[in-house]
Ligand code: DX5
């Protein structure tokens with residue numbers, strides 16, 4: 001049976017995966033229609049947690065042809081771009097916060113021929129994206145504070161998602177609008193109604209007792225009720 005597909009993209013976040021069988025779980029997500037794989041990188045400075053590195057990307061590259069998007073929750077992403085590219089990354093999401101040379105970072109990513117996206121935290125207003133939008137393929141609106149999986153979706157971010165969608169339509173309609181944090185079958189429809197078209201989901205895909213395939217199907221149908229059951 002072919003996996004369910006729609007214009008809404010799903011990016012399972014491996015932060016919530018069982019690392020003793022990471023390859024198997026990513027394969028299940030791929031077979032269930034995942035559109036890309038979301039890899040969270042944390043340095044213990046930008047966020048109060050440590051997670052993942054280029055070694056994981058190198059391993060993932062061997063088991064899946066899906067695009068690997070790297071969410072850089074690190075103080076200086078420029079230091080690691082080449083290493084992650086060599087490991088097989090396809091795109092990068094870098095944070096607006098704390099990056100005094102964001103435009104330069106994005107140009108570096110483009111020079112490496114990779115997809116470039118900007119992420120903003122819950123306390124960061126949409127307006128900071130205005131000048132940089134023409135230079136990115138994707139915006140990531142954090143719907144939790146970055147650093148940890150399994151947190152509650154912040155409904156206060158919905159109005160910002162709507163503002164970002166409006167800005168994208170006006171400035172760069174091809175730009176994707178991704179949301180990350182607390183996305184499940186209940187919150188996904190809210191984020192989509194506000195304008196998101198890419199969903200990052202960790203706990204609701206890999207943390208569900210029902211298994212990856214059933215969790216993917218549940219999220220896909222919640223995200224787009226027009227896909228056939
Ligand atoms: C949080 C990460 C997320 C995280 C999402 O800082 O950026 O990608 O894995 O996990 P859930 O879906 O469990 O909120």
Ligand code: ZN
Nearest residue numbers: 040071180200
């Ligand atoms: Zn993330």
